[in-house]
Amino acid sequence: MNTEYHFPISSSTASNCTVKTIRDESVGTIKDIMLDTETGEVAYIVLSVDTGFLNLGNKLLALPWEAFDFHGHQRDVIIVKVEKEKLENAPGFDDDNWPVGPQHEFINSVHTYYGFERRRALIE
Template structure:
């Protein structure tokens, strides 16, 4: 059955999906969606990498929203549009050591690493 999610999608629905590469390899799941409290936009998505994927352990990765394809043809699957090598070398963090403090540089670094422009709403 096709699960093409039509926008909007709830964060709980996204968190209950399996994240796979476009090569159909299970990567993990969406752990959380971080919001920019100044702009109201999604700052990044936290991807919990499964232990067996690329021997990354239980690493958490921050990825731009645009790195995901929610229109998978598999039920309960969201695709990550990033290749294995990029994910393997991605900056990540441990479940007990999330980024804290001012995060503008961290968010910009995440978007730059994956090659995505960071859209910023105008703050008035």
Template sequence: MNTDYHFPISSSTTCSCTVKTARDEKVGKIKDLMIDSETGDVVYAVLAVDEGFLNLGTKLLALPWQAFHFHTQQKDVIIVNVEKEKLEAAPGFDSDNWPKGPQHEFIDDLHTYYGFERRRITAL
């Protein structure tokens, strides 16, 4: 996540912000943050899409953390840097069927889909 005011933010604050596109279209809210248990990094955010946006109903989308940044004038808005068409075609899941299985493969796939490079911690 990119910010113009670099400071830590709580997960509860992040989840209470409104997510909008760069074109100021309200998308929804971040439902949860998925944290890598080895590094402590947020690897992806689970975006709960508002009913009516993209005609997706209550679909959940996993997006790389790098796909988001905070609005510089509105502290309660997070901008998703993904085109609406990409979100429309994105593979999603419902609240009863969260991603399972090899998580590193899933995380690599979602970074590839959205066009963000996955940051990896290298040993010293």
């Protein structure tokens, strides 16, 4: 029996979900979903890491859309499909220091770090 569900999810719903690892460890919450204004696709998701997770403090991480599983069995939980060690060593930023500069370079670096390919060619 296929229990997966496929339906649109609002950004406010995603932001109210708990993000957990595949091993059911609470990681944090989705702070924001960044849209690429040229392609109309999700550029990356900003994950707000819980203070207690891996002693990372209140770190924000940019992850590709593909790094998340929105089709789990609990509608209030989103699974991050990235190993804890990868998250622990990920480049991050804080609330007062969001990424600036050429966004296509930043978006490409996010996908490269986590090992996900961009779905579309970049418009430059």
